[in-house]
Amino acid sequence: MGSPSESAYLSVEVDTIEDDEEFMQDFLKPYLPYSLPLLRRCQFHAKQKQLTPDAEICLATCSINEKAIGAEAETAVSSSQENDLLDNPPWLAAHIDLSNSGQTQIWTFASWEHEFNKELDPATAVQESPQYLAYQRLFEALFRHIHKEHISKLGDQPPEQWQRLKAEGKLVSEPFSKSKVLFGTIAECLWPFLDALRTDRGDSAISRESRPYLKYIFSSREHEEVMSPPKGLRFAPVPEQYLQTIIDRTDIPRTVETIRQLPNIGLCDSNGRPIAWGLLSKDASLSSLHTEPEFRRQGLAETVARRLLIEQEKFYHDAENATSRPDDDAADAVVYGHADVSDSNVASRKVVEKVGGKVMWRTAWIEIDLGNV
Incomplete structure (x- = not known):
């Protein structure tokens, strides 16, 4: 935490986003591909918000509290910092859905990610930034907002889906606490703001973590080739009776209810049995690519991955260049895909490298206990 004078000159607000499309167009699309995970999660939210009415997209903004800049605060903020904050105020956006206990609940994107994710050591670079304090204040405001507006409204007992994940041997932190929230695919330059809780409150602040993951980015210019399925196999959605099989073949904590919501592709035999499959997560990342052991080494996972990238464009209507940078000509527009490996x-x-994926930054899944913010 900063000193009182450091806190005084910074004004932070957290607002709920009411217009999804305007927010995505004005705040997220200009930062592609770095904003892609949150953009896709917001697009998914717009399509299925009736399923999770308590989910929220929020925006934390930071500005100079000019009334507080006086003799007391002059030592906390330099003129260059003040000018930078006035000219280019940082912001932090998040999609929050605590209904999926044990699964990814929060996606974030910060306005400074596109700068620091290009560094060899993003976490150190962001900590050395003159604006680090402002970035930290944005995260602290987000944590308080999650606790006040979301955690406080949850029941104290573990929900049924969390108990099911535990019974199936999936990775969930114990004992259960409603204040434990899982941040997913969080970029490396944002790790310090979650790790700071460990410094302030000890190891119990981070209840589980998985890192590092490599963020692979795909371009539509690279995955246009669609491989036909091998003879005797056909593309089809995975039949309902095999959805539990998808769950059983991976360590990722998901329920059947979650799988039903996600676009998926299976390579099915003549009996309708899927022998290879994959799905798009709520942020449209390639996920759970799997080939049954007896059918491996035939390139089936690559075939499914290519097909999923095409399905992503259909699901999110990218034929209209919905995720292109604003300065792209329509004919040259790029549609991005991604995967965390x-x-x-x-x-x-x-x-994913055979499909054209290129590593652009590193990510993590970090569950933090916000019970004492």
Whole structure:
């Protein structure tokens, strides 16, 4: 935490976003591809918000409190910092949905990510930034907002879906606490703001974490080639009776209810049994690519991945260049896709690289306990 004088000159507000499309157009699309995970999550929210009415897109903004800049605060803020904050105020956006206990609940994007994710050591670079205090204040405001507007309204007992995940051996932190929230695909330059809770409150502040993951970015200019399925197989959505199989074949904590909401593609045999499959997560990242053991080494996962990238464009109406940068000509517009792959998962890395994925930054899943913010 900063000193009182450091806090005084910064004014931070957190507002609920009422116009999804305007927010995505004005705040997220100009920062592509770095804003892609949150953009896709917001697009998914717009399509299915009736399923999670308590979910929220919010925006935390930071500005100079000019009334507080006097003799007391002059030592806390330099003229260059003041000018930078006035000319280019930072902001932090988030999609919050605590209904999926044990699964990813929060996606974020910060206005400074496109600068620091290009650094060799993004976490150190952001900590050395003159605007670090402002960035930190934005996260602290977000944490307080999540606790006040979302956590406080939850019941104290573990929900049924959390108990199911535990019974199936999925990774959930114990004991259960409604104040534990899972931040997903969070960029490396944002890790310090979550790790700071460990410094302030000890190891209990971070209840579980998975890092590092590599963020692969795909371009429509690179995945236009669609591989036909091998003879005897066909593309089809995974039948309902096999949705639990998708869950059983991965460590990712998801429920059948979640899988039903997600676009998926299966390669099915003549009996309708899927022998390879993949899906798009709520942020449209390629996820759960899997081939049954007896059918491996035939390029089936690559085939499914290519098809999923095309399906993404259909699902999010990218034929209208919905995720292109504003300065792209329509004919040259790029449609982006993405995937998070564990640094140690060599097999999956090879698959996404064959499809044209390029590593652009690192990410993590970090669950933090906001019970004492």
